[in-house]
Amino acid sequence: MKRRDFFKTTLAASTALSIAPMLRGNTPAPAPAAVIGGGNDPHAVTLAVIAAMGGMKKFVSKGDVVMLKPNIGWNRRVEQAACTNPEVLRALAESALNAGAKKVIVMDRPCHKPEDTYLRSGIGPMARELGLELRHTDDNRLVLHDFKGKYLEKWPVYRDFLEVDKFINVPILKHHGSAELTIAMKNLYGILGGRRGKLHRNMGGNIADLANGFTSHLVVVDAWRILLRNGPVGGRLSDVAVKKTVIASTNILEADVLAADLFGRVPAEIPFISAGKELGMGRIDPAAIPVKRLTA
Amino acid sequence: MTRANARVLRFCRVVSQILFLALFIILLVSASRMFFYFDPLLGLLNFLATGEVMTLFLLSLIPLGLTLVFGRFFCGWVCPLGTLHQFFTWLGIRGKKKKIEPVPRKALRVKYVVLIVLVVMTLMGTHLGGWLDPLSLLTRSTAVSLAPAGNHGLNQALKAGAEDEGVAAKVVKPAYNLARRHIMTAEQRGFAQSVMVGLILILILGLNLWRRRFYCNTICPLGALYGLVARFSFMRLKTREGCKACNLCASHCTYAGGPFDDYRKADCLVCFNCAVDCPHDSVALDFTPPFSTAKRTPLDLGRRRVLGGVAAGLLAGALPAVGPRARQKTHGFIRPPGAVKEKDFLEKCVRCGQCMQVCPTNVIQPAALETGIDGLWTPVMRPDLGYCEYECNRCTLACPTLALEPLEMDEKKEFKIGTAVIDRNRCYTYADGYNCAVCEEHCPVPDKAIRFREVELWNFEGRLVKVKQIYVVPDLCVGCGICQNVCPRSDAPAILVTAEEEQREFSYY
Numbered sequence: 001m002k003r004r005d006f007f008k009t010t011l012a013a014s015t016a017l018s019i020a021p022m023l024r025g026n027t028p029a030p031a032p033a034a035v036i037g038g039g040n041d042p043h044a045v046t047l048a049v050i051a052a053m054g055g056m057k058k059f060v061s062k063g064d065v066v067m068l069k070p071n072i073g074w075n076r077r078v079e080q081a082a083c084t085n086p087e088v089l090r091a092l093a094e095s096a097l098n099a100g101a102k103k104v105i106v107m108d109r110p111c112h113k114p115e116d117t118y119l120r121s122g123i124g125p126m127a128r129e130l131g132l133e134l135r136h137t138d139d140n141r142l143v144l145h146d147f148k149g150k151y152l153e154k155w156p157v158y159r160d161f162l163e164v165d166k167f168i169n170v171p172i173l174k175h176h177g178s179a180e181l182t183i184a185m186k187n188l189y190g191i192l193g194g195r196r197g198k199l200h201r202n203m204g205g206n207i208a209d210l211a212n213g214f215t216s217h218l219v220v221v222d223a224w225r226i227l228l229r230n231g232p233v234g235g236r237l238s239d240v241a242v243k244k245t246v247i248a249s250t251n252i253l254e255a256d257v258l259a260a261d262l263f264g265r266v267p268a269e270i271p272f273i274s275a276g277k278e279l280g281m282g283r284i285d286p287a288a289i290p291v292k293r294l295t296a
Numbered sequence: 297m298t299r300a301n302a303r304v305l306r307f308c309r310v311v312s313q314i315l316f317l318a319l320f321i322i323l324l325v326s327a328s329r330m331f332f333y334f335d336p337l338l339g340l341l342n343f344l345a346t347g348e349v350m351t352l353f354l355l356s357l358i359p360l361g362l363t364l365v366f367g368r369f370f371c372g373w374v375c376p377l378g379t380l381h382q383f384f385t386w387l388g389i390r391g392k393k394k395k396i397e398p399v400p401r402k403a404l405r406v407k408y409v410v411l412i413v414l415v416v417m418t419l420m421g422t423h424l425g426g427w428l429d430p431l432s433l434l435t436r437s438t439a440v441s442l443a444p445a446g447n448h449g450l451n452q453a454l455k456a457g458a459e460d461e462g463v464a465a466k467v468v469k470p471a472y473n474l475a476r477r478h479i480m481t482a483e484q485r486g487f488a489q490s491v492m493v494g495l496i497l498i499l500i501l502g503l504n505l506w507r508r509r510f511y512c513n514t515i516c517p518l519g520a521l522y523g524l525v526a527r528f529s530f531m532r533l534k535t536r537e538g539c540k541a542c543n544l545c546a547s548h549c550t551y552a553g554g555p556f557d558d559y560r561k562a563d564c565l566v567c568f569n570c571a572v573d574c575p576h577d578s579v580a581l582d583f584t585p586p587f588s589t590a591k592r593t594p595l596d597l598g599r600r601r602v603l604g605g606v607a608a609g610l611l612a613g614a615l616p617a618v619g620p621r622a623r624q625k626t627h628g629f630i631r632p633p634g635a636v637k638e639k640d641f642l643e644k645c646v647r648c649g650q651c652m653q654v655c656p657t658n659v660i661q662p663a664a665l666e667t668g669i670d671g672l673w674t675p676v677m678r679p680d681l682g683y684c685e686y687e688c689n690r691c692t693l694a695c696p697t698l699a700l701e702p703l704e705m706d707e708k709k710e711f712k713i714g715t716a717v718i719d720r721n722r723c724y725t726y727a728d729g730y731n732c733a734v735c736e737e738h739c740p741v742p743d744k745a746i747r748f749r750e751v752e753l754w755n756f757e758g759r760l761v762k763v764k765q766i767y768v769v770p771d772l773c774v775g776c777g778i779c780q781n782v783c784p785r786s787d788a789p790a791i792l793v794t795a796e797e798e799q800r801e802f803s804y805y
Binding site: 075076111112113114115116120136137138140141159163176177178195197198200201202203230232233234235236239 | 748
């Protein structure tokens with residue numbers, strides 16, 4: 001979709017939505033742009049959040065091949081809050097399968113040794129338990145993808161991420177030295193091959209281009225445990241805060257805005273978020289995003 | 297014995313060889329050090345080098361004691377490298393009229409000279425037994441060359457299965473996915489000495505097609521050690537009544553002695569090929585009390601060769617110590633975590649490559665000449681090729697001779713193998729004036745040994761800009777090298793781990 005088209009569609013849609021209730025006289029509950037759920041069990045909260053988003057059937061059709069893209073970047077335990085919580089992923093995999101998904105693939109390109117990170121994060125054992133397809137990235141399967149961005153143009157991407165029917169982006173909310181935060185947009189570094197370190201120059205612009213040039217059909221942010229300092233790798237438990245929160249949105253920028261707000265940062269001050277706004281990817285004032293809050 | 301009985305014995309021997317080769321591979325894959333402790337050569341040299349008996353090496357007295365009974369059964373029935381040699385010799389002999397020749401008689405004694413040189417060199421402080429010891433040699437070759445080459449070969453053979461379209465892709469895909477999931481490593485491993493180590497293995501295995509079990513008969517110092525003991529062994533083979541002196545017993549013999557003519561206990565690998573070949577059922581086992589001088593075969597070595605070996609060993613063993621290291625005050629390499637003082641390290645390490653085998657990230661690499669010519673194939677850390685995983689202590693638990701001392705995970709995390717140093721002429725945050733911080737992001741130390749601070753500097757466009765500039769906190773840095781490994785510069789990393797402030801004592805004395 002071109003930017004111009006996007007604006008046109010957005011304008012048309014919002015006009016239609018604002019006029020429609022006036023015509024009909026009574027107001028139906030609008031589907032929330034985002035849901036923020038809290039509770040005591042990450043699995044239950046995730047299920048509740050998905051239900052509030054309209055149910056997984058809204059996102060996954062029968063026979064779909066679904067990719068769950070967690071952050072499995074580091075050889076760290078779940079308590080250290082460097083990788084996505086496996087229980088959040090478990091809930092998403094179960095609901096995708098229940099919605100009729102043909103196959104659920106779990107995959108990331110970690111920074112540490114893949115075999116180690118898959119195991120220690122607990123994501124590998126969870127995936128094997130549920131019979132999900134756990135894949136390692138395979139350099140035989142790299143293709144050049146055009147992100148058509150200002151900073152990020154063509155870059156090698158693992159074909160697995162491009163071929164699936166539905167891509168569910170499941171990051172963990174963390175501090176990050178150079179990007180300031182890492183959430184869903186930054187999580188897409190994991191689909192890239194090549195020397196990703198090169199993208200640290202103009203990082204905000206690169207992250208925004210990356211997220212703008214690749215579709216995440218659903219974004220579910222694991223903010224159960226968040227890493228407050230010394231991210232993205234962390235390691236010290238005193239740097240971890242337990243927030244017991246899961247955020248979902250179909251808009252990747254707005255998911256990151258809400259997560260940054262939860263982290264205690266002003267979203268507009270995060271370079272990749274302001275770069276995303278410039279690309280017209282969504283609203284960056286958390287108060288302007290209609291959010292449904294729930295407790296499960 | 298009858299040929300039928302001989303066939304049974306030979307069958308048992310082949311089964312034993314296959315089983316021990318399988319056991320060797322299993323122990324290698326599971327990072328166990330146990331096979332090494334049954335190697336009396338390594339045990340002896342370790343004792344001579346360190347002056348201490350490592351208790352586990354006492355296990356090697358078991359095969360040594362059994363050799364006193366059965367002769368060189370280890371070489372014929374157990375040694376995994378011997379099994380490969382036997383296999384290649386067999387390949388060359390099988391079904392061919394023109395048999396592979398045995399090594400010349402006089403070559404059989406070379407291995408004793410090799411052993412003498414190694415022993416004397418070790419006494420002079422240069423322990424190179426691992427270069428030639430069959431277990432070290434095979435472990436190293438497997439870790440550094442065979443296993444990565446196998447992975448690459450599978451990838452080359454099956455990578456059509458990585459495609460999604462086309463007939464080839466459809467046919468190969470299941471095999472490819474199976475191999476990717478269960479056999480191949482997620483990333484291709486690579487080693488600095490893969491070609492050299494691999495070619496040496498190809499060479500010594502190939503020599504079997506020229507002369508039967510060439511390595512075992514002429515070079516192997518472990519074979520020599522067993523040979524010295526086997527001379528005194530209880531059991532021997534002989535011919536008995538009915539022998540027609542046809543000498544067919546020598547036709548598949550590993551050294552072509554055969555029990556009829558020129559039988560040598562020190563070279564007989566008790567493989568029982570002779571008994572199978574004898575058309576007259578005339579090969580028999582003979583038992584004489586150990587140490588009886590009556591039937592002992594001559595060693596055929598001679599005083600001059602012994603003295604020559606000693607002299608060569610004395611000189612060769614002293615040479616590394618009088619190289620540059622006698623004067624040099626700095627060193628440009630780092631060793632894996634748990635490494636002991638450099639002098640002790642060189643004397644303990646048997647260059648087996650087990651640490652390289654277990655290292656998940658490939659950072660442990662066999663040295664070429666950077667640690668001295670006698671340091672060839674000792675493990676060094678190469679952060680340009682891998683990084684030391686913070687949550688890992690596998691290498692420290694895999695070293696058979698404790699050249700890397702075992703470290704608990706918490707000890708390992710704090711074990712300082714070196715310090716990161718920034719090359720300010722290359723680092724983007726100094727030289728070019730823009731943000732990068734990939735090293736800072738990857739630094740695994742909880743407090744971050746690599747940090748950044750905001751500074752103003754003139755950038756590559758001549759503008760005064762604010763940059764998040766990297767700096768290292770040397771006291772926190774453990775030298776894992778992930779910073780160097782991920783530095784995005786293409787020419788050479790702008791942050792390097794050097795031996796500065798390494799925790800172990802570095803001394804050649």
